[in-house]
Amino acid sequence: MFRNSIISKLWISIVALIVIVLLSLSLGISSLLEEFYFSRISDELVTEGKQIIEVINSEDDREELIEKLDILSNFTNAHIIIVDKKGLVEACNTMMGLPAGAIFDPGDLEKVFSGQIVTKTGYHHHFEAPMLSTAIPLFDGKEANRALMLFKPVAPITETINSMRWLTIYAAIGAILLASIVSFFLSRTLSRPLVQMNKVATEMAKGNFENKIDVKSDDEVGLLGASLNYMSNQLKNNIMELSHEKEKLENIIASMSDGVITLDPKGNIILINNPAEILLAKCIQQTESMDKIFDCLTMSDFKLMFEEVRKEKQMHKKDIELLGKIISTRMTPLFDNESKKIIGVVGILQDVTKERELEQMRRDFIANVSHELRTPLSLMQGYSEALLDGMAEDAAKKEKIISIIHQETLRLKRMVDELLDLSRLQTGHFNLNKQNLNVEDMLKTIEEKYKTAVLNAGLEFKMDIQEGLPQVKADHDRMQQVLINLVENALKHTDEGQIVISAFKEEEQVCIEVSDSGTGISKEDMDFIWERFYKVDKSRNRAKGGTGLGLSIVQNIVKAHNGKVWVRSEESKGSTFGFCIPIG
Numbered sequence: 001m002f003r004n005s006i007i008s009k010l011w012i013s014i015v016a017l018i019v020i021v022l023l024s025l026s027l028g029i030s031s032l033l034e035e036f037y038f039s040r041i042s043d044e045l046v047t048e049g050k051q052i053i054e055v056i057n058s059e060d061d062r063e064e065l066i067e068k069l070d071i072l073s074n075f076t077n078a079h080i081i082i083v084d085k086k087g088l089v090e091a092c093n094t095m096m097g098l099p100a101g102a103i104f105d106p107g108d109l110e111k112v113f114s115g116q117i118v119t120k121t122g123y124h125h126h127f128e129a130p131m132l133s134t135a136i137p138l139f140d141g142k143e144a145n146r147a148l149m150l151f152k153p154v155a156p157i158t159e160t161i162n163s164m165r166w167l168t169i170y171a172a173i174g175a176i177l178l179a180s181i182v183s184f185f186l187s188r189t190l191s192r193p194l195v196q197m198n199k200v201a202t203e204m205a206k207g208n209f210e211n212k213i214d215v216k217s218d219d220e221v222g223l224l225g226a227s228l229n230y231m232s233n234q235l236k237n238n239i240m241e242l243s244h245e246k247e248k249l250e251n252i253i254a255s256m257s258d259g260v261i262t263l264d265p266k267g268n269i270i271l272i273n274n275p276a277e278i279l280l281a282k283c284i285q286q287t288e289s290m291d292k293i294f295d296c297l298t299m300s301d302f303k304l305m306f307e308e309v310r311k312e313k314q315m316h317k318k319d320i321e322l323l324g325k326i327i328s329t330r331m332t333p334l335f336d337n338e339s340k341k342i343i344g345v346v347g348i349l350q351d352v353t354k355e356r357e358l359e360q361m362r363r364d365f366i367a368n369v370s371h372e373l374r375t376p377l378s379l380m381q382g383y384s385e386a387l388l389d390g391m392a393e394d395a396a397k398k399e400k401i402i403s404i405i406h407q408e409t410l411r412l413k414r415m416v417d418e419l420l421d422l423s424r425l426q427t428g429h430f431n432l433n434k435q436n437l438n439v440e441d442m443l444k445t446i447e448e449k450y451k452t453a454v455l456n457a458g459l460e461f462k463m464d465i466q467e468g469l470p471q472v473k474a475d476h477d478r479m480q481q482v483l484i485n486l487v488e489n490a491l492k493h494t495d496e497g498q499i500v501i502s503a504f505k506e507e508e509q510v511c512i513e514v515s516d517s518g519t520g521i522s523k524e525d526m527d528f529i530w531e532r533f534y535k536v537d538k539s540r541n542r543a544k545g546g547t548g549l550g551l552s553i554v555q556n557i558v559k560a561h562n563g564k565v566w567v568r569s570e571e572s573k574g575s576t577f578g579f580c581i582p583i584g
Contacts, residue, residue: 010191014183015176022172030165037161038132042119045134045150048076053138053148056082069093079151082138085113090146112137112147121154130154193221197228209236259349262334265310265342279322279349305331309345319352328352373415376408415549432475432560439469439503439510442476446483446501450491457491460498469503472510472581478557479581485550486514486577494518497574506580509563513578521569529567530555554579 052072069080073093081092087109111118112135119134132152137144193213200211209232213225253260259276263269272280301320309316315332327349334344383401391397447463454461483501490499497517504511521529530551558565558579569575 010187011184015180018179026168026172034161049136049148049150081149083147085145109147113144193225261347263345276349309333325353326356376412379408380405434473436471437474437476438471440465450487462500464502466504470583472583474561474581482554482557485554490514490516508583509580511580513576515576517574520571520573520575522571
């Protein structure tokens with residue numbers, strides 16, 4: 001981790017730069033020093049050589065010349081040789097040990113006899129060591145006939161230069177170590193705010209905006225830290241505002257009675273509120289993929305709507321069937337403000353099953369009322385026209401026609417009265433005169449009222465009343481209307497056998513049942529018998545004056561008393577209609 005940190009990178013960069021600079025500087029200084037030192041020694045040898053030439057020119061005796069050359073050699077710390085133009089040694093100091101007449105390579109002296117002073121450094125085979133050599137021409141008049149050569153060992157010079165070079169190297173190493181330490185602490189000082197910024201930025205990414213950077217300088221790093229603190233505060237405020245807006249939106253969506261579902265372009269659910277979850281509960285439990293929801297619900301219309309909205313980029317509205325319900329669905333595309341591309345689809349799901357059922361009930365009600373009113377009105381019209389046309393020839397026929405018109409008028413009035421009662425019951429625009437009701441007395445009254453009619457129909461009439469039945473809080477007239485409708489319903493559908501009225505207590509309720517041994521009710525009709533104008537056998541009911549409203553009135557009266565109704569029936573085995581009323 002340290003290897004990848006900014007401290008290590010900065011420290012290594014600084015140290016590497018210092019090492020390169022110091023090494024380059026050391027090599028340059030060393031080379032420059034060596035060149036300068038050799039140049040200075042060479043200049044000294046040339047100066048000394050010129051002085052020796054003056055001595056040589058003033059001395060004619062060879063022996064004395066050699067003696068003086070020895071003295072000068074010791075003084076200059078250099079070997080001295082005098083050669084002629086042919087390269088023959090004329091004289092040298094005794095330290096050289098060269099006999100007179102020894103020949104040197106004339107190629108080395110070519111430049112010298114041309115009048116130039118030659119200085120060079122290199123290995124000399126006679127001395128078997130590196131030497132600094134200087135050759136100076138000796139002029140006899142205007143022509144150089146001889147040459148003075150000075151040889152000085154390089155080793156002492158090299159040792160001095162090496163000492164200076166090592167001193168430079170040691171100084172460079174010391175400078176590198178010192179620079180490394182200083183650069184390390186400098187890099188740590190410079191990187192410490194950056195490390196702190198990294199920690200603060202990491203916490204910001206996690207959603208923690210409480211950490212702040214301690215700004216201690218006014219330089220670029222300090223400005224960056226201050227900017228990061230400012231950005232942290234702004235992000236915190238913006239995120240809080242977005243969170244509040246999101247909460248508002250979620251609360252608004254959650255409080256909507258309509259279902260709201262948001263999908264991405266692939267059909268995956270992004271957002272869904274509780275009403276939508278209830279509508280799609282069965283399929284959402286299995287998957288959150290819209291395509292699989294389509295498969296689960298076999299909602300080809302729903303899927304087609306989704307695809308059309310994505311393709312046409314406009315809102316679509318349609319009623320679809322969903323798990324036995326009718327859902328009014330509106331789908332609208334969601335666009336990206338910058339790219340104008342669709343980023344999702346929002347759907348509004350509204351359960352309009354009851355509204356559609358009410359509409360259908362209104363249509364059915366109008367159709368049923370029209371159908372039921374048509375028969376008595378047609379009969380009344382037909383017989384009244386017969387009277388007007390004089391078709392009744394005698395009083396007996398007139399009386400019969402008038403009797404039929406009167407019966408149909410009563411039937412029509414009874415139907416209108418029942419419709420008004422049913423309407424008041426369903427809308428709650430009626431008052432119940434609740435009082436303590438003796439159920440046994442009420443049942444005996446019903447028995448007295450219908451016993452003759454039941455016996456005349458060739459049926460048995462039985463009462464099965466539990467002893468000690470408590471009184472109930474109920475409207476006496478309405479309870480009688482319930483029993484009358486149930487008994488008359490039993491009479492209409494029973495040709496032989498019996499009608500039984502039972503009463504018993506069940507928990508905190510008094511229950512009454514009216515049973516018959518009539519034709520019974522099929523399973524297909526059981527779910528519809530409480531609806532208005534519904535008749536199991538319409539032709540038979542019409543013959544006996546039924547309107548199909550009696551059981552609906554029974555159900556509404558019992559519900560108004562906080563009770564419940566039920567029916568048990570099998571075809572050809574009779575039916576049992578019952579209801580319960582709370583005691584209190």
